[in-house]
Amino acid sequence: MIANPIALIAEVTHRCPLGCVYCSNPLQLTRSKDELSTAEWQDVMAQSARLGVLHLHLTGGEPLARKDLEELVRFARSSGLYTNLITSGIGLSRRLKELVNAGLDHIQLSLQDAEEYSADLIAGAQAHQRKLQMGNRIRESGIAFTVNVVIHRQNIDHIDEIIALAESLGPQKLEIAHAQYYGWARKNALALLPSREQVRRSLETVEAARVRLEGKMRIDVVVPDYYARYPKACMGGWGRLQMVIDPSGRALPCHAAPIIPEMQFENIRERTLEWIWRESSSFRKFRGEEWMPQLCRSCERRQKDFGGCRCQAMLITGNPRATDPVCHFSPDHGLIEEFLARANGNAIHQSSESWTYRTLPHKARLGSRESNCY
């Protein structure tokens, strides 16, 4: 018997006013005309609640790019789902009150850096000041919130300042999330990967702050897995706890799964959520231990990290069935070492001059850096 999913990650749109260079969205972004309708999203939510899902994470892109977000939140809450909004905060000011009234449980607000110039450079948009204003408004509204900062070479040496800035906004939690190298982040990896020494120092800084701020602001850390000895438990295991629905309704076991060329994904326009979860070949493919290479199958950590990330194995080794090459036991681990050596060698030369901002297809054709969907 397969256990039910506990969380649904709803990428309600890929539209976004920012163009963050570390974005883990796919390079092939969904256009707005292909997005699910209000009724279709509501149907997904109702189905997921019946299936036992507790948490709904509304993400994107920028979820606020959808005019029906309040309606979606109200519906989610009435279906019994714990509703979390993952947002840049841009466009939130005049909608915050309505969203809170609709029953929103939690907001995760992103910041890019501690200082305006650098933050806006990373986001590819003038956003930092507006985000800080939003942080204050969110705190005043009384809703629970987390500040999330994705960490990479361009901001890793400012961690102290980032923590102080987050503290001044007064969230319950700060999430220091090292970039995950998928999508746009992978494209820009040579400009983003920090050095081993930078990572070591940053983790020390965070640890000290965690002790200092205990009971005041909780600090969670997502570690940089290229520098780890063991892989991350991607999604808590393939088809084990969570489901991602992309803007067009495709159900994915992991955000990055479409990069695995041999895979077909079901769409909730054609199949029920329950069928996809239990029966679809995509969710069954890497579920459990059957698919594992001998190395993982005989490893005592297989129940902890589930063989790591299939998409990372695909990206780096070309084989989605391989042990995640981040694992130091992996026969392909040398590829990670090589990549790190290249990134470290590039540290001085590769900067913001040569990176690629995240853009929607039509924006890319116009060659625009600044994307604004309002």
Place this chain on the structure above:
Amino acid sequence: MSELAGTSRPCLAAGCRWTSGVERKTLVFPEGALRLRETAYAILDRCDGQRTVDEIIEQLRITYSAADPVTIKHDVIKFLGELHQKRLVDFR
């Protein structure tokens, strides 16, 4: 947010709530959910920001009259301390 004392009035922290479904003994919060044992639920259900820790202990001593009152006090304080650390409970 203050420290835990007998006069503290514990309440669920911002962002924590009971599931609205049939299964009311599940506490949901941003990072996850906790399905609580009967006794843990009995403690947390009384954390309404009105009752003090001492009052909660007193009520539980009446409800669980067969249990050792010293153990009850110890368990309540330990449990609330742990949930406070996890930022699931605040004190007024």
